[in-house]
Amino acid sequence: MKKICLLARSCAAAALAAMLFTACVKDKITRTYQIRTPIYEVLSTFRKSIKSVPASPVNSIGKIAVAGNYIYVSDIYKGIHVIDNTDPAHPKNVAFINIPGNEDLAISGNTLYADAFGDLVTFDITDPANAVAKNFATNVFPDHSTYYSGGYTNPDSINVVVGWNTRDTTVDYEPVGIFYPIWYDCTNCGIFAAAMNAPASLGAKAASGSLSRFAILNNYMYTVSSNNLTAFDISNHFSPAMKNSFLVDWHVETIYPFKNNLFVGTNSGVYMYDAQVSPSSPALVGQFTHARGCDPVVADGDYAYITLNDSSACLGIYNELQIVDIKNLNNSSLVQSYQLTHPEGLSKDGNTLFLCDGKGGLKVYNAADVKNLQLLKQLNDADVYDVIAQNGLAIVAANDGLYQYDYTNLNDIHLLSKF
Numbered sequence: 001m002k003k004i005c006l007l008a009r010s011c012a013a014a015a016l017a018a019m020l021f022t023a024c025v026k027d028k029i030t031r032t033y034q035i036r037t038p039i040y041e042v043l044s045t046f047r048k049s050i051k052s053v054p055a056s057p058v059n060s061i062g063k064i065a066v067a068g069n070y071i072y073v074s075d076i077y078k079g080i081h082v083i084d085n086t087d088p089a090h091p092k093n094v095a096f097i098n099i100p101g102n103e104d105l106a107i108s109g110n111t112l113y114a115d116a117f118g119d120l121v122t123f124d125i126t127d128p129a130n131a132v133a134k135n136f137a138t139n140v141f142p143d144h145s146t147y148y149s150g151g152y153t154n155p156d157s158i159n160v161v162v163g164w165n166t167r168d169t170t171v172d173y174e175p176v177g178i179f180y181p182i183w184y185d186c187t188n189c190g191i192f193a194a195a196m197n198a199p200a201s202l203g204a205k206a207a208s209g210s211l212s213r214f215a216i217l218n219n220y221m222y223t224v225s226s227n228n229l230t231a232f233d234i235s236n237h238f239s240p241a242m243k244n245s246f247l248v249d250w251h252v253e254t255i256y257p258f259k260n261n262l263f264v265g266t267n268s269g270v271y272m273y274d275a276q277v278s279p280s281s282p283a284l285v286g287q288f289t290h291a292r293g294c295d296p297v298v299a300d301g302d303y304a305y306i307t308l309n310d311s312s313a314c315l316g317i318y319n320e321l322q323i324v325d326i327k328n329l330n331n332s333s334l335v336q337s338y339q340l341t342h343p344e345g346l347s348k349d350g351n352t353l354f355l356c357d358g359k360g361g362l363k364v365y366n367a368a369d370v371k372n373l374q375l376l377k378q379l380n381d382a383d384v385y386d387v388i389a390q391n392g393l394a395i396v397a398a399n400d401g402l403y404q405y406d407y408t409n410l411n412d413i414h415l416l417s418k419f
Contacts, residue, residue: 030170031170032168032169032170033168033169034166035167035168036164036165036166037165038163038165039161039162039163039164039165040159040160040161040162041159041160042155042156042159042160043155043158043159043160044156046100046162047119047136047155049100050098050099050100050116050133051097051098051133052082052095052097052129052130053095053097054095054096055082055093055095055096056093058073058075058081058401058402058419059075059076060075060076060078061076061398062074062076063104063212063213064209064386064397065106065107065206065208065209065212066085066206066207066208066390066395067107067125069084070082070083070084071083071085071402072105072112073397074102074103074104074114075096076102076103077103078098078100079097079102080099080102080112081093081096082094082095082097082128082129082131083419084128084129085395085404088393088406088416088417089404089416090417091402091417091419094129095129095130095131097131099115099121100162101115101116101118101144102114102116103144104212104214105212105214106212106214106215107206107208108234108237109237110124110126110237111123111238112131113216115141115144117144118141119136119139120137120141121135122134122135122237122239122240135238135239135240136155137240137242138155140230140232141223143225207390208388209345209347209386209387209397210254210256210296210297210347211253211345211385212254212255212256213253213255215255215257215262216257217257217260217275217279218275218279219233219235219279220232220234220275220280221234221240222257222262224248224253225252226251227247227249227250227252228247228248228252229245229246229252229262229264229282230242230245231243231245233279233280243280244281248264248266248271249264249266250266250267251267251268252265252266253265253266253267254297256298256299257275258299258300258301260274261275262275263298263299265297265306269287269290270287270290270304270306270324271284271287272285272286272287272329273285274329285330286326286328286330286331286332287332288304288324288332288333288334290306290308290322290334296345296346296386298346299326300348302325302326303324303326303335303370304326304332305324305353306322306323307320307321307322307343307344307345307355308321308322309343309358310342319340319341319342319343320337320340320343321337321338321340321346321355322334322336323335323337323338335370336370336373338373340363341358341359342357342358342359342360343355343356343357344357344358344384344385344386345387345397346387347387347388347389348367348389349390351367351368352365352366352376352389353365355387356397357384358383359383360380361378361380361381361382361384362378362379362381362387362405363377363378364410366410376410379405381403382396382398382399382401383400384396384397384398384399385398389407393406393407393416403415403418403419
C-alpha cells in the first residue's frame with residue numbers, strides 16, 4: 001500500500017509538472033508595431049508637379065533668400081513661398097512654388113536653384129509669381145534622394161517616394177521552453193531604413209541666410225551635403241553642370257561666400273577655400289578648429305563670425321559666438337568669444353552684427369571693436385534662428401513666422417511686420 005501511495009504521488013507530481021510546463025509553452029506574447037510602406041510615382045510625372053501654384057499658408061519656415069523686392073521662404077520638404085516685399089510693413093504672399101523634398105535654395109539674377117529630393121531644379125523667376133522649371137539635374141544630391149532607380153536613367157522608368165501608407169500590425173510569438181523571445185523594432189534594418197526614416201510628407205543682387213547649404217560665387221554654385229562640397233558651373237544659368245565633388249569633413253552644415261573665398265561650417269570647425277584660381281576645384285587654404293557644435297559662419301574679410309550651440313544633433317556643449325582673425329587664411333586665430341543663450345544664424349552689415357540667439361531673441365551689436373562688442377538692441381519678439389540684414393532692413397526667420405525690422409536708425413531699431 002505504501003508503494004502504491006508513493007507511486008501515485010510521483011505520478012501526480014509528474015503530471016503537475018507536465019501541466020505547468022505545457023502551460024508555459026502555450027503562453028503567448030504579442031507585439032504591435034507600425035509599418036510604413038512608400039507610395040511611388042514615376043519621376044517624369046513627379047516633375048510635372050514642380051511648378052508655381054497660387055499662394056498658400058506657410059507651415060514651417062526653413063531657409064530664406066532675398067532678391068530685389070522679393071523674399072523666398074522654403075517650407076520644409078514642400079516648396080518655396082514667394083513674398084512680395086515691396087512694402088516691408090505689409091508683405092504679400094503672392095505665390096507658392098511646389099517642390100516636394102525641398103530644403104535649400106539660392107538665387108542668381110533671374111534664376112532660382114532649389115533641391116527636390118535628389119534633383120537640382122532650375123527655375124526662371126523673371127516673373128517671381130510665376131516661376132517656370134527649366135531644367136532638372138538628376139540625383140546630384142544622393143544623400144537627399146528617395147529614388148528607386150533599379151539602374152535606370154530614363155525619368156519614365158524611375159520611381160520617387162511621394163507618400164506613405166501606414167498600418168498597425170500585431171504579431172503573436174510563442175516562447176521556446178521557458179525563454180521568451182524579444183521582438184525589437186527594426187526601423188533601421190536592411191533596405192527599409194531609408195524609407196522608414198524619411199519625412200512623412202514629404203536680376204537683382206540676391207542674399208541667402210547664414211544657414212544656407214547653397215552659395216553662388218561668380219559663375220559657380222557650390223553646395224554642401226553631409227560631408228561633401230560640390231561645384232556646379234552655372235555659366236549657362238538654366239543648365240548647371242556638375243564639375244567636381246569632394247570630401248570636406250564628416251558633418252558639414254553651411255557654406256558662406258565672401259569675395260573669392262568659401263567658408264564651410266562643420267561640427268568641428270570652419271574650412272576656408274580659395275575659389276578664384278580654380279573655381280571648379282576650390283583649394284583648401286585654411287582651417288579653424290573649434291569645440292564640437294552646430295556652426296553657421298559669416299565673414300567680412302578681416303574676421304569670421306562663428307556661432308556654436310549645444311543642439312544634440314551636433315553633439316555640442318557650448319553656446320557662444322567666436323570671432324576669428326582671418327586676415328591670413330593660412331593662419332587664422334581666435335580673437336574673442338562671447339557667451340550666449342542658443343545662437344544660430346547671423347548677418348553683418350558694415351559694423352553692425354545681427355545675431356539670432358534662439359529664445360534670447362535677435363541681438364544687434366556694434367562690432368567696430370571685435371574685442372568689445374556693444375549690444376545696441378535685444379528684440380525678444382520670437383525664438384529666432386536666421387537673419388538677412390541689408391540696406392537698413394533685417395529679415396528674420398523664427399519658429400512662428402517671418403519678422404522684419406527697420407534699422408536705418410540704429411538708435412531706433414523697430415519691428416515693421418510679422419508674416
